Amino acid sequence: MSTPTSVNPLTLTVALGDRSYPIHIGPGLVDDGERLASYLSGRQVMVVTNDTVAAHYLERLTSALSAADDRLRIETLVLPDGEAHKNVDGVSRIWDALLEAGFNRKATLVALGGGVIGDMVGFAAASYQRGISFIQVPTTLLSQVDSSVGGKTGVNHPLGKNMIGAFWQPRAVLIDTATLSTLPERELSAGLAEVIKYGLIHDSDFLGWLEDEMAALRDLDDVVLAKAIERSCAIKAEIVALDETEQDVRALLNLGHTFGHAIEAYMGYGTWLHGEAVGVGMLMAADLSMRQGFIEQADVTRTRRVIERAGLPVAAPREMTVEDFVSRMKLDKKNTDDRMRLVLMRALGEACVYDQTPPALLGECIEAYPRA
Amino acid sequence: MSTPTSVNPLTLTVALGDRSYPIHIGPGLVDDGERLASYLSGRQVMVVTNDTVAAHYLERLTSALSAADDRLRIETLVLPDGEAHKNVDGVSRIWDALLEAGFNRKATLVALGGGVIGDMVGFAAASYQRGISFIQVPTTLLSQVDSSVGGKTGVNHPLGKNMIGAFWQPRAVLIDTATLSTLPERELSAGLAEVIKYGLIHDSDFLGWLEDEMAALRDLDDVVLAKAIERSCAIKAEIVALDETEQDVRALLNLGHTFGHAIEAYMGYGTWLHGEAVGVGMLMAADLSMRQGFIEQADVTRTRRVIERAGLPVAAPREMTVEDFVSRMKLDKKNTDDRMRLVLMRALGEACVYDQTPPALLGECIEAYPRA
Missing domain, CATH: 3.40.50.1970 (Rossmann fold)
Known part of the structure; x- marks a missing residue:
């Protein structure tokens, strides 16, 4: 037996x-x-x-x-x-x-x-x-x-x-x-979007390690892969243990997801992979973080580069208007009665929940963001 | 305002x-x-x-x-x-x-x-x-x-x-x-079935009080009604506080429900009111408790009388066979992998969960139970 x-x-x-x-x-x-x-x-x-x-x-x-x-x-x-x-x-x-x-x-x-x-x-x-x-x-x-x-x-x-x-x-x-x-290569890349997310929100050393090991990850190197999975789960577990039912700090795990969900919903669920939408969503959040004065252009560029090297798209769907994004983002579970709560970056490796973004700035960010 | x-x-x-x-x-x-x-x-x-x-x-x-x-x-x-x-x-x-x-x-x-x-x-x-x-x-x-x-x-x-x-x-x-x-009178009676249940499972003094006050309850006497509701909720709250997710003692609240659910399911949900089915179910459980040697015929008679005085039916549906009951009772959530767990009465005012009922005894009980 x-x-x-x-x-x-x-x-x-x-x-x-x-x-x-x-x-x-x-x-x-x-x-x-x-x-x-x-x-x-x-x-x-x-x-x-x-x-x-x-x-x-x-x-x-x-x-x-x-x-x-x-x-x-x-x-x-x-x-x-x-x-x-x-x-x-x-x-x-x-x-x-x-x-x-x-x-x-x-x-x-x-x-x-x-x-x-x-x-x-x-x-x-x-x-x-x-x-x-x-x-x-x-x-x-x-x-x-x-x-x-x-x-x-x-x-x-x-x-x-x-x-x-x-x-x-x-x-x-x-x-x-x-x-x-x-696993198809496209889905592996989609998974890497979430791995990168853990570096961006909580661990700049892990982000640097991922930049170095991205090729090995895409080649399915067992040791590197296991380490990436373990560190990702550990970061998530640490955050979830602090906040099981998403009252506050757990929301940080949603970096890129508010924008990303709007893309998935607009395109029809399953058209874009979740990780692909999150990848673009993280870049949009990085862009907005820069517009808020939290991070530098160099940080946005570095974020774009690691997402690109994971084999992920970096441009939003051409046909999506500002209203297409905003109307869907308003349904997000993080929002309270009257405020949109977004996850932004104070620095690479340090995310925050921010509910003071002026609607006009959000609109500018979405309007100016590159389309495919 | x-x-x-x-x-x-x-x-x-x-x-x-x-x-x-x-x-x-x-x-x-x-x-x-x-x-x-x-x-x-x-x-x-x-x-x-x-x-x-x-x-x-x-x-x-x-x-x-x-x-x-x-x-x-x-x-x-x-x-x-x-x-x-x-x-x-x-x-x-x-x-x-x-x-x-x-x-x-x-x-x-x-x-x-x-x-x-x-x-x-x-x-x-x-x-x-x-x-x-x-x-x-x-x-x-x-x-x-x-x-x-x-x-x-x-x-x-x-x-x-x-x-x-x-x-x-x-x-x-x-x-x-x-x-x-x-509230229609029939639904008031159905509610009284659950009130009686609290007396039967946990509080023989309350059961005695209900026997005395049944007429006043059916006349909607405000003071008596409020007292009955408060005592019922307090008994249930006491039991639920001990066992929020129904691992053990909370199952006592299901007196009459395993038989009752079988009646409701067989007759089609909504044909019998839940409380009506529970009333008959409690009588069937009382009858089985007597056959197990836990209570006396006099206890069964007393149970039948208080249920009758609440304006509830006391006979099971004529067309239901032993198999009609048993097949549905086997789906009950209280059951474990291979044992049927029933709520019986050790005494009036003291219910217990019992999983040693011989299938033949259960069959006899259902077979002999009065039909309408």
Whole structure:
């Protein structure tokens, strides 16, 4: 009954009191059924994935799991791939499958895939029978460094991204770095946008290291990749531990996201990758930070260069007007009754939440920003 | 800018750490706009109700609220009345309305109505932008003594009752006892089933008091009614404080509910009132408790009499077979992987969770139970 076990993955703990959980990072974790089984709540398990990831990893993961414990009742659900399917209907399919299987409150959901799967499975877990356990096995760089930490779950609504959801923490996160070998290059770049973000908001040394190692990261150098993922998760975990439900400091993690969400919503979810939109959004935030007098032109140039070297777009969609941006940015969850709250940079490596940007300055910034 | 203020309502606190909240009980609270306004999170308010309750109280409540603070932005949403509408589509209408209004995370939902409105609005609040504030203004006896306390929110699924939802606490509960004057007698009786339940599970003195005061309760005697509501909420608050997410002792509140849910699901949600099904369910649980040797025939008779005197049915639906009950009872959230957990009575006034009932004994009990 033994399964191949990954050798000494890196482990960090997200410290959230009785909702704390470990993140394991290393090659081979998809095949480590014993480790996965050790985090189950009962014997009922439903592995949810998408059709793209299923082809590579679903059978491997379920085989490892049943080899680890043959008393488990393992069900699988394969959803269509893509951000366009991240909606209430997608979550309903998970609820339906759980009920059709007769699964109870001791059941565990396993999210095998990228951020879309993780967000949907997390919200299904948060809301099935008022909350069951779930485990994340993220297979994209973006989800490994972003949705692994923080417990944000949810789905999109035609009127806004991630508008329906919950804060719900996983029992564990298993990051198998070897799964990045099957990730399309464009998605790897999108994930690098979030990695760069951690440097920009919180750690200028990490930003410098990323500038040096960008080529190695894009070549999937295992050691460099693992270090980048670990540092990203650690920065996010540190910030989330201070502010689990996003009352204040956690908002810093949204650098580039207010602009980026406007791009995603305008273009139709799934047209731009989330990380691509965030990459341009961070540049727009950098530009606005300069206009506010917080950073220099040289900082903006350096930001542009590292984003470019990650293989990401740096120009906004040609057809988007100032109003196209502003109307969507007003829906942002960070806003209070009457003020738009934006994440800007006081310096490279130090973000801040700022709600005093004059609307005219924001308009100028968007108007002047380069278009593709 | 003054509104009529209710005179000294009874107040109790549900103690849940930083999620603690007050329950105010008294006549006239629907018109107490200042009290309601004091619990808002920001200036955006959406009052959700059903078409029946709207005719009596919606205009009164919103007028009182805007008189208390004319800077509020008050939106209203009127949903169709009835348990049949307590589903994901109903919650979607609330999400849609919030997004169409452009409401943000500082918005507050007000649930004006019975348990269906409270459960749907509560889940909408739990899941809109990952959680916003809500206030309950329950207008049925059932919701005043049941869903006011405990933070259970959610909706039905074709395969099971309350299968989709969350634990989410209100900021405050305002119980206007005068609203019971417009409640149909059948619904008053259904609410009395839950009041009787508190006596049966936790307080034999209260049970005795209810036997004495049943006529006064059905005559809507204000003083007796307020005392019954206060004692019911206090018992529930005491149990919920011990076990917010229903790991153990909170399950006692489900006396009669496992049988009752089977009746509701079989007959189609909304055919039997929840309290009617719980009334029969408590009698079936009493009968099973006697068969287990926990209580005497005299206790069962006494239970039947108080339920009858509340104007409730005491016979199960004629057409329901043992299998009709058992198949639905197996879906109950209290169950673990392989055991059915039932709430039984060790004595009148002392309930227990019991998972050792032999399936054959359960079958006999259901088979022999009187049908209408």
